Amino acid sequence: MSGAELSIEVHQQKFLAEGDTAMHAILTVSARGGPGPRPATAAEVLLVDCSSSMRHPHTKIEEAKRAAAAAIDVLPDGVLFAVVRGTELATMVYPHDNRLVAASAATRSAARQEVAHLAAYGGTAMGRWLDRAKELFAGHTGAVCHAILLTDGKNQSETHEALVAVLDSCEGLFVCDARGVGDGWVPDELAEIVKVLRGGADSVVEDRKLTGDFRELIGAALTKVLPEVRLRVGTMGYSSLRFVKQVRPHEYDLTDRCRPDGDGELVLSLGSFADGESRDYHVRVDLDPKLEPRYDEDRQLAWADFEPVAGARTAGPATVVGRWTHDPVQPTLVHPMVLQYTAQAQLAEALTAGGDALAANRAEDAERAWGTAVRLATEQGNEEILDRLRRVVDIVDAGAGQVRLHPDAGLSAILNVLISRVSRIGPATPAREPEPQPAADEPPVTCPKCHKLSPAGARFCSTCQATLGEATA
Secondary structure (H helix, E strand, O other): OOOOEEEEEEEEOOEEOOOOOEEEEEEEEEEEOOOOOOOOOEEEEEEEEOOHHHHOOHHHHHHHHHHHHHHHHOOOOOOEEEEEEEOOOEEEEEOOOOOOEEOOHHHHHHHHHHHHOOOOOOOOOHHHHHHHHHHHHOOOOOOEEEEEEEEOOOOOOOOHHHHHHHHHHHOOOOEEEEEEEOOOOOHHHHHHHHHHHOOOEEEEOOHHHHHHHHHHHHHHHOOEEEEEEEEEEEEOOOEEEEEEEEEEOOOEEOHHHOEEOOOOEEEEEEEEEEOOOEEEEEEEEEEOOOOOOOOOOOEEEEEEEEOOOOOOEEOOOEEEEEEEOOOOOHHHOOOHHHHHHHHHHHHHHHHHHHHHHHHOOOHHHHHHHHHHHHHHHHHHOOHHHHHHHHOOEEEEEOOOOEEEEOOOOOHHHHHHHHHOOOOOOOOOOOOOOOOOOOOOOOOOEEOOOOOOEEOOOOOEOOOOOOEOOOOOO
8 A cells, every 4th residue: 555644533513612522523534545556365164054054944055055155256366265164163164274265266166165155043142253364364463364154043052241252363364244134133243343353243135135235345345455443542640431433334333342551542443445445433531520621722631553564654643622611602513523423323222212112112202213314314414324214114205204114124134224333324425634623703604495503614504404504594
């Protein structure tokens, strides 16, 4: 990735009123630069569930085999790979010994032949599958390592504590994307796996679409050129980090994945990055209530910087600041990006609440929660979530959030709604230029559409997201 640069942009509304003790900000982490060489190696491991439940219906195991073969087919020559059969054990399918092999016409053909003979019988122990992936990736330091985990069932052949221990040992070593198929898998299990391993989780409602999904996952993985990017976050003696959440492209709370390293400093692995990729992280910094306000200048509340990354330059630290003001309006304004991701979190909560209610046989509560999700998704223009919800509800009035449950909605469609809370539930947005920071004496701007106030210099309304200067009443 020669010539590329890692950078951090801070998006925040910095003004505080006396007595304010919280500051929210969005950190956009980006890798930009001209085309550079690919890393020395890329490595891929396919973890295919072959437990007994994959036999019912028979299309599941057949489509899983087709998907694995398709993924093998798109591996470029030289990429290291292996295929693992997942049951209560993690058995090598190809190659037969515990190692990775370089992709070539001959090895791809041999791997496809082995995959064609996969049979479904046995239990499910995903921690053992992931541990085998870790073993296979060991010794390939500097390679971009990626795994795909496909399952249709619960992790019933090992304890949850065993899975957690394996995940902790794998963190930072490789990225894993997870896919659920059928109606027996558990969204929370996949969400936990991809949170720790910084991948994405989703499901495939129609088995026949699994092949295309696997091809896309392999294609995306092969664009990664930095094996791991680590973020160092520091606070001051008068501040502390309340949370850090990845909010784009996947959404999960990473606060408990931060590792203390120095006085008031934390290190967080962000996973692998592609050239041109950007991600957003929502942070909240809490202030000591006894902190003396400073009205005449910005005060540093926290900072973020990168650990050294081989093959890339870093742009230097970015700071989260605060400035106290006597203006009664400025501290009440919310930065548009903070507002956007707060709304996205509300949508995810509504999706989860609907699933919880349905699982408890509270149909009216499920309709109420998913009605709220429909209303929020409509307001946010999130057609992906609306498409998923339409499989389980009839939308009576999207604006009012009125829906009716489909009496024959399949469980796989319901699971597809629930897993969307950690998949790409928000519209993909490109890296943005930093929002202009208003001077303390500049007045806020009135939106001509909703007549609410936004910070001076803002391009979008903090309330309705209309483009300021172009909205019409």
